Amino acid sequence: MSSVRPADAAGTPGLGPNRSGATPRSPFDIEQGLTAVRSFLPCATPEAWVAAAMGHLDILLLDHANCERKAAATAVSLLFRYERVPGLPERMSRLAREELRHYEQVLAILARRKVGLRPVTASRYAGGLRELVRASEPDRLVDLLLCGALVEARSCERFAALLPVLEPDLARFYRRLLVSEARHFEDYLLLADTVATVEEVAQRLLLFKQREAELITSPDAQFRFHSGLPGGEQLAAR
Ligand SMILES: [Fe+2]
Ligand SMILES: [Fe+2]
DSSP, X not given: OOOOBOOOTXXXXXXXXXXXXXXXXXXXXXXXXHHHXXXXXXXXXXXXXXXXXXXXXXXXXXXXXXXXXXXXXXXHHHHHHTTTSTTHHHHHHHHHHHHHHHHHHHHHHHHHXXXXXXXXXXXXXXXXXHTTOOSSTTHHHHHHHHHHHHHHHHHHHHHHHHTTTSOHHHHHHHHHHXXXXXXXXXXXXXXXXXXXXXXXXXXXXXXHHHHHHHHHHSEESSOOTTOOEEOGGGGGOO
C-alpha cells in the first residue's frame, strides 16, 4: 500500500497526481478524454461488433440498462466494503448516483421505443475479468479497481464507436454518457494509484488488459454491450 496523498485538484482527500494515465480535467474535454481512454485500452472495438449492434438494438439497450444498474451496485458495494480508503466513499457514492441516473435514462429510452423489460443474460465480459481478481486483501481491492477502470473505459469507447451509426436521439444520449464513463474510468484508476505501488498497478494492468483483449477480440456467441467478436450463433441472440 502506498502512503496517503494530499487532496487532488477536485479536493478529494488522498488522491494526487496519478500514475496510470488518468488526468483530472475540468471542464471535461471529450476528445482528450477519448484519447486517454483509447490509449488505456488494449484494443479497439471490432467494426463487426458495431455492425452487429445495429442489428440488435433492443438487446443493446436492454443489456445497457443492466450494465448501468450493475455499475451502480458495484460502486455501492465498494463503498460499503472499503469506506476507510481515502477518497473512495466520495468517488463511489457520486459514481453510483450517476450510474443510477443513467439507468433511469435507459429505462426511459426503452419505454419510448416500446421495448418491454425482459431478462437478458449477462455477457461473459465482467465475469471473465473478475476471474483474475485475487482473493486476499489488499490485492482484491487493487484488482477490483483496475477491473472497474477497464469496464468504464470500454463502455466509453463503445459509446464513441456507436455514435456515427446511431439515430440522432440515441447518438446525443450516448455522447453525454461517454463523458461520464470517461470520468468513471479516471475515478477507478486514481483510486488504484492510491492503494498500490506503480509496479503493482503496471503488473496487474498487463494481466487484466491481456484478458480484456481476448474477451473483446475472440468470437462470442452472444451479442451484448460488452460482447466479443460476433460469432455465427449470435444471429439467434435473444
Ligand atoms: Fe453509466
Ligand atoms: Fe460508468
